Amino acid sequence: MNELIDLLQWPAMLVTVLAAWLVGSRDRKRRKVGFWVFLASNALWIAWGIPAQAYALVLLQLCLAAMNIRGSYKNRLQQDG
DSSP states (O other), X not given: OHHHHHHXXXXXXXHHHHHHHHHTOSSHHHXXXXXXXXXXXXHHHHHHHTXXXXXXXXXXXXXXXXXXXXXXXXXXXXXHO
């Protein structure tokens, strides 16, 4: 079981890199997708961090998730405005 949890950090890292690439796009639709992908990466890191007892990482991911929700909201306001 621990080996499976340890392997989770690799997809989490790849999803985080993909999300950063998408959020950096000039296209609003790609940025919107990027924020959702970032939220998925936050969930993956939390799923890895809890069994690994990496509580600072878990707290960081919760804070980053809040920032991603805020960014998604601001991106939507920019699109509507």
